[in-house]
Amino acid sequence: MREKAKILDKDTIARSLMRMAHEILEKNKGTQNLCLIGIRNRGVYLASRLAGCMEKIENRRVAVGTLDITLYRDDLTLIAAQPVVHKTEIGFDISDKIVVLVDDVLYSGRTVRSALDALIDFGRPRSIQLAVLVDRGHRELPVRADFVGKNIPTSKKEMIEVRLVESDGKDEVVIMEKD
Amino acid sequence: MSGLWTKKDLLGLEDLSKDELELILSTAESFKEVSTREIKKVPALRGKTVLNLFYEPSTRTRVSFEVAAKRLSADVINIAAETSSVRKGETLIDTGRNLEALKADIIVVRHNASGAAAILARHVNISVVNAGDGWHEHPTQALLDIFTLKEKLGRIDGIKVSIVGDIAHSRVARSNIWGLTKLGAQVMVCAPELLIPPAIEKMGARVTHDIDEALCNADAVNILRMQFERDEKGAFPNKQEYFKRFGITEERLKKNNKNIIIMHPGPINRGIEISSEIADCKNSVILEQVTNGIAVRMAVLFLVSGVQEKKDEATD
Numbered sequence: 001m002r003e004k005a006k007i008l009d010k011d012t013i014a015r016s017l018m019r020m021a022h023e024i025l026e027k028n029k030g031t032q033n034l035c036l037i038g039i040r041n042r043g044v045y046l047a048s049r050l051a052g053c054m055e056k057i058e059n060r061r062v063a064v065g066t067l068d069i070t071l072y073r074d075d076l077t078l079i080a081a082q083p084v085v086h087k088t089e090i091g092f093d094i095s096d097k098i099v100v101l102v103d104d105v106l107y108s109g110r111t112v113r114s115a116l117d118a119l120i121d122f123g124r125p126r127s128i129q130l131a132v133l134v135d136r137g138h139r140e141l142p143v144r145a146d147f148v149g150k151n152i153p154t155s156k157k158e159m160i161e162v163r164l165v166e167s168d169g170k171d172e173v174v175i176m177e178k179d
Numbered sequence: 180m181s182g183l184w185t186k187k188d189l190l191g192l193e194d195l196s197k198d199e200l201e202l203i204l205s206t207a208e209s210f211k212e213v214s215t216r217e218i219k220k221v222p223a224l225r226g227k228t229v230l231n232l233f234y235e236p237s238t239r240t241r242v243s244f245e246v247a248a249k250r251l252s253a254d255v256i257n258i259a260a261e262t263s264s265v266r267k268g269e270t271l272i273d274t275g276r277n278l279e280a281l282k283a284d285i286i287v288v289r290h291n292a293s294g295a296a297a298i299l300a301r302h303v304n305i306s307v308v309n310a311g312d313g314w315h316e317h318p319t320q321a322l323l324d325i326f327t328l329k330e331k332l333g334r335i336d337g338i339k340v341s342i343v344g345d346i347a348h349s350r351v352a353r354s355n356i357w358g359l360t361k362l363g364a365q366v367m368v369c370a371p372e373l374l375i376p377p378a379i380e381k382m383g384a385r386v387t388h389d390i391d392e393a394l395c396n397a398d399a400v401n402i403l404r405m406q407f408e409r410d411e412k413g414a415f416p417n418k419q420e421y422f423k424r425f426g427i428t429e430e431r432l433k434k435n436n437k438n439i440i441i442m443h444p445g446p447i448n449r450g451i452e453i454s455s456e457i458a459d460c461k462n463s464v465i466l467e468q469v470t471n472g473i474a475v476r477m478a479v480l481f482l483v484s485g486v487q488e489k490k491d492e493a494t495d
Contacts, residue, residue, distance in 0.1 A: 068209065071221040071251075071481075081183040082485030084202075085209040085478075121218040 001159065001176045007152055008173035013133070016149035017046070020131055021053035023147050028098055033126065035063040035094065039103040039115050040086050043067075045166040046133055047102040065090035067101075072114035088118070095123035100147075104162040106132040109143030134173055136160050184482040188300040188307040191316035192357040200325075200362055206478035207326050207471070213250055214473055223481055224253035227284040232274065233310070234260040234290040239445055239469070240310050240320070244287045247476035256283075271295060272302045279303045285484055288312075293350075306483040314348050319479055320444050321354030323472040325362065327464055328399055330471070331440055336363035341393040342384075343369045343425060344403030344452055347376045347414070351403060351444050356382045369393035369425070373414035390425050391435055399440035402427055402452050418451050428454040432462075440464055 008016065028034055031054060038047030044066045051064045068086040076082070101115055112130060119128060131147035136154045152160060152175070159176040163169075184202060192200065213221050229248040231241050241257060248255045260266075265274065271290070278286055285306040288296050293313030300307035311317040329335050340359055346352045346368045359366050360383040367385045368375065375386055387393055394400060405421060416424070432439060441453075441463040449455045458465065 071213075071223040076223060076485075077226075079485075081185065082482055084183070085206050085481070087209045088212055117222070121216055121220070123217055 002179055004158065004175045004177040006172055006174050007134075007160075008150060008171075010171040013149070013171045013173065016133065017049050018053050020147045020149060021050050021057060024050070024100055024129070024131065025054060025057060027129075027146070031058050031060045031062050033096065034098050034100065035065065035092060036100050036102055037065040037067050037090065037094075037115075037119070039101060039111060040066060040068045041167060042104040042162055042164055043102045045164050046104060046131075047100075050100075050102060050131065063092045065092065065094075067115055067118055069111060069114040069118055072117045074110060074114065090122055093123055094119065094125045096126050099125040099128045100131050101128060102131045104133050104164075105160050106130070106135045106143070106145050106148075107138055107160075109139045109141035112143045113141050133162060134160055185486060187304075187483060187486045188296070188309075189318055189479050189483055190297050190300060190307070190309045192318050192321055192354045192361070193316065195358075195361070197361050200322075200358060203322055203475070203478050203482065204326055204329060206482060207322070207474040210477040210481070211471070211474035213477070214470070220250050220252055222252045224248065224251035224284075224484055227251075227253045227484055228282065229253045229255050229285045229287060229480065230278050230281075230283045231255065231257045231310075232260070232278065232286055232288045233258065234265065234271075234288075234295070235311070237289050237310070239472075240289065240317075243469070243472045244308075244310060244319075244476050244480075247473050248285075248480055250473065251477055251480060253284075253480070271299055275299045275303045275307075279305050285480060306486065308479055308483060311350055313350065314353070315350050316354045316357075317350040318354050318358075319472070319476050320351050321358045322479070323468055323475040324351075324355055324401060324442060324444070325358050326471050326475050327442065327468050328364075328440070330467075331464060332398055335359065337365075338398045339365045339367070339396055341367045341369055341397040341400045342403065343390065343393055343400055343427070345374050345405050345409075345415075346370045346379060346403070347374045348406050348409045349403050351401075353382070355401060356384045360384070367393055367397065371414075371416055371421070371425070373412075390427075390431065394427075394431065394435040394439060397436065397439055399442055400427065401442040401444070402447075403444065404446060404448055405452055422451055426450075426452060426454060427457050429456050429460075432457065438462065442468060444468070 036047040038044035066089040068088045070085045129146040132145045133149040135148045135151050161174050163172050245255050287308045287310050289310040290312050293315035295312045296309035342352050356366050369387050443465045
């Protein structure tokens with residue numbers, strides 16, 4: 001794999017997140033009943049950053065949870081060994097809340113499908129919305145994002161790598177291509 | 180902790196590496212949360228069949244496995260050997276092959292003969308989980324004991340655990356010694372002379388016959404039930420004598436170690452190996468062990484089921 005192009009850097013990621021925070025607040029008319037749930041791993045960091053942006057705007061803290069979708073994957077019977085199961089931590093009741101699911105990349109839509117199944121097991125939210133940093137297309141399920149940092153048209157041979165300070169030491173989004 | 184699970188079966192903790200033990204424990208940590216949800220179920224083993232094959236009476240272990248399998252969305256069938264074709268003379272291996280032909284995915288087996296689970300595992304392609312074989316091992320009980328200790332103490336490496344009771348007939352003691360020592364804990368066993376098997380020190384446990392010594396330095400004491408039903412050679416003291424010499428009482432803890440964690444795999448016999456006050460005291464984690472048993476068994480069923488799948492693909 002080689003790096004083909006850098007799409008976002010530290011500053012553009014920060015601006016995208018701030019814009020998305022504004023959009024989420026605009027659509028939902030503030031932070032009332034709002035909560036963010038990040039999908040492991042990078043969605044969790046993005047959710048907590050979005051919460052930070054919202055706090056700057058509205059001066060109010062929204063609840064942030066963590067979702068591990070491993071047990072809801074639709075390919076568990078296809079892969080060789082069981083993937084490592086991480087913790088799901090949702091320390092609040094999601095019933096009647098507006099839940100914004102947060103992930104780094106939207107691609108086939110299968111992760112989001114799993115996450116929706118998982119969330120419903122925790123309660124009955126008033127609505128579920130989807131925020132992603134990158135939408136790269138190629139959906140295999142009827143899923144779309146409500147809030148998008150950047151739309152990046154890709155070919156299936158390419159890969160999008162989202163790197164964040166929390167997990168990778170720096171903030172950037174790059175397109176990788178097979179040699 | 181690294182690496183993925185590669186074993187088709189869980190037969191005992193003797194066969195597991197430190198990494199594998201840690202993988203089970205961390206997976207169980209993730210599974211524990213499932214039982215706290217409004218809908219206590221995840222679809223991870225949807226469409227799989229778990230067969231509980233029990234040649235010995237057991238309620239708590241069987242029910243725990245059943246609850247664990249159901250919280251993973253597996254289908255569960257319970258077979259008690261007394262009411263099955265075993266009475267008509269079918270061997271363990273033939274029973275196992277029949278269960279495999281029914282397209283079961285995991286057999287959870289409890290048997291009175293040591294090594295029974297291993298024999299079964301060799302003769303079927305589906306996963307086998309040992310739920311206790313004779314005096315040999317009871318891996319999931321030890322895993323839930325270790326999980327509970329880790330939850331309470333934050334670590335296993337460097338902790339001191341005493342196991343008190345009928346060590347000779349105890350698969351729980353054996354599995355605990357293997358698991359705890361591999362993870363860096365120090366284990367001491369304490370029992371009357373005739374209830375300590377000769378090779379126990381080779382497994383890495385220290386031996387004492389003095390209950391005060393077992394209690395005074397330990398972080399936790401795991402109290403085993405006296406299995407009077409197994410006393411064929413008259414090696415057991417009588418119940419009153421045992422309680423007087425080895426029973427865990429308030430007085431004894433006051434004298435030695437007031438903060439020690441009290442564990443017991445159940446069923447408890449109040450007034451024989453443990454006094455009633457101690458069974459219910461704030462240091463007792465006996466019921467937390469039961470809760471943690473579900474998470475640990477979910478982790479084990481989840482991990483072994485993934486490996487069996489791979490085997491199927493290879494033979495396609």
